[in-house]
Amino acid sequence: MTLNFKNMCTGMFLMGAFTVANAATPQFNPNDYSTYPTYNGTDLELAITPEAVAFALWSPAAEEVVVNLYPTDRNSRSIATIPLTRDANGVWRGTAGPENVGKFYTFSVKHNGQWLAETPGVWAKAVGTNGQRAAILDPSTVNPAGWDNDKGPEIKAINDAVIYEMHHRDFSVDPSSGIVHKGKFLALTEEGTTTPSGSATGIDHLKELGVTHVHILPSYDYNSVDEANLPANQYNWGYDPFNYNAPEGSYSTDPANSAARILEMKQMIKALHDAGIGVIMDVVYNHTANNDDSNFSLTAPGYYYRYRPDGTYSDASGCGNETASDHQQMRDYIINSVKYWADEYHIDGFRFDLMAIHDTETMTQVAAALKEINPNIFVYGEGWTAGDSPLPVDQRALKENVAKMTDIAVFSDDIRDAIKGHYSNAEDRGFATGKPGNEETVKIGIVAATAHPQVDYSKGNNSKFPYATSPSQIINYVSCHDDLTLTDKLRKSLPDATDEQRQRAARLAQTIVFTSQGTPFMFAGEEVFRDKKGVHNSYKSPDSINAIDWTLKESNADQFNYYRELIKLRKAHPAFRMTSAEEIAKNIVFDKVETPNLISYSIKNNANGDEFKEIKLIFNGSEETQTVKVAKGDWTIIAEDGKINADGLGTTRGGKLEVAPTSALILARVK
Ligand code: CA
DSSP: OBOOOTTSTTOOOOTTTTTTTOTTSOOOOTTBGGGSOOOOOTTSSOEEOSSOEEEEEEOTTOSEEEEEEESSSSSOOOOEEEEOEEOGGGEEEEEEOGGGTTOEEEEEEEETTEEOOOBOOSOOSSBOGGGOSEESOOGGGOOOTTGGGOOOOOOOSGGGOOEEEEOHHHHHOSGGGOOSSTTSGGGGGOOSOBOTTOOBOHHHHHHHHTOSEEEESOOEEESSSOGGGGGGOOOOOOOSEEEEEEEOGGGSSOTTSHHHHHHHHHHHHHHHHHTTOEEEEEEOTTOOSOSTTSHHHHHSTTTTBOBOTTSSBOOTTSSSOOBOTTSHHHHHHHHHHHHHHHHHHOOOEEEETTGGGSBHHHHHHHHHHHHHHOTTOEEEEOOSOSSOOSSOGGGBOOGGGGGGSSSOEEEOHHHHHHHHOOSSOTTOOOGGGTOTTOHHHHHHHHTTTOOOTTOOGGGOSSOSSOOOSSGGGEEEOSOOSSSSOHHHHHHHHSTTSOHHHHHHHHHHHHHHHHHSSSEEEEETTGGGTOOOTTOSOOTTOOHHHHSOOTTHHHHTHHHHHHHHHHHHHHHHOGGGGOOOHHHHHHHEEEOOOOSTTEEEEEEOTTGGGOSOSEEEEEEEOSSSOEEEEEOSSOEEEEEETTEEOTTOSEEEOOEEEEEOTTEEEEEEEOO
């Protein structure tokens, strides 16, 4: 790819300018990134041995590179400048004495005759306040007790996971949490915390609910929250990456202490692992918070991004730029970065933000590299972009291209919007809130977007073809941190209903998600009917909007108990977790139903080794009681009229049965 640099701040530079600097330097065209030498070693930027501190910066087009040493993480002058020497593969190298361990450093790169601003580099694994300087510290020396034996749950199939998406502050910052380390990594290490009335909160709440994995919103070092002013209690989701390989300082108790954030994040992960819960990290390699002054731009100007034909940054992220996973060094960077988190922090899964900005080949390689480290690691992402990209559509890691990738799952916006109504149109209703016309799209969700003889994809609202070849490729959900919470969506789309009626709709919505094939995913706090006061894009809203009020667990106790029982039901029955499209096509049989907002189907044949010979699921999204005919038999009633019990609410002989408004009827028989 040939790029036009004329509009870039770095201006033009000369072809072949580096061939004279060092005879060992491979010749490349600085205007054509595809010719750049690349380096895939794990010693980039900093390696500490007993004998030396070794620096190694990848910057093929640099004219000079130096390391600036500092005694502290900020407010101090440089104590030494170490020139680096051009080495093979575009890497510059130099060393300092081992007495420098504990100090801080930055790189300065000379480019086109000008020294660029200092940067901690792109591989800083330990940083000080606001991530401005990297620390000479080996994170593998900063471990909680028992770390060597720490590991996540052995859940080999992603469809066996129950994923709970949470933000550190949302989850613990409200006084009702009873948690000491509010908004910190350490919040999830506190056992025995309760609301003032004694309901479990924190990690005990997660155990009670029964989720298998927490999915934490971005927890690498991001840009927006001022770590030097934590009492200001700033809030941000964290989709503004700064240092991809170091934890965020505002979630630590002491951002200036570069070991604290590492230790405390590991303590959190260990506590969750000890509770049998895996940790999935939200990663945002698709863009950086800054453009010309990002760490990517200050180390290897231009290389890591995609551009429009006029030389301006292309912007498929909607955040001002997009990275270029199709450039080899960027692809390797993403792969090595997730491998680092999996190795060093024992992370059990990765959720890729705007994954379709990346190419399918990169994502396949990401999953393969991670599975080598731990076969229980899951990778999924948003199979879309936020804007157009120069990357050809057929190469994008789009939802529609999921079949081209191996061991990658995508979010089903099909089931999401069909159940509750369109995500961006607050008043729009869906299947569970009485709007007809979404039945076929809900069925697409039930079969995990795989080919099924009874599902007519031409009637799908979003997708028109079975894009998944396996249920392992699908994450089902009805809401997440983006857009309105389910509670707020129900309040806006059912303005005349009571909260009690809306809670019935939420139960029906989640019952569809948690009994569908694929992997269920829920947003933290929905089990207690949390809201965000109607704010749909709360990425920097204050705690008063984002915090979960845990007293809701008591005022909405029935809701919590329903969710808990629903999760228990799913985990107890492999029929909801079939492993292939063929099994789904064979074992799921839809009943012929003409009534709008009514779906009736069976999971037959002791599917996936289930004790139940047949499970009958009837979803009534209308506001009227519906009558259905069910085959005669000895049925156990699992769910009925807004109630659920995985062990059964009672029995019925089948025949003509009534399904209450806005509810699920689930029956099961063993013979
Ligand atoms: Ca930060």
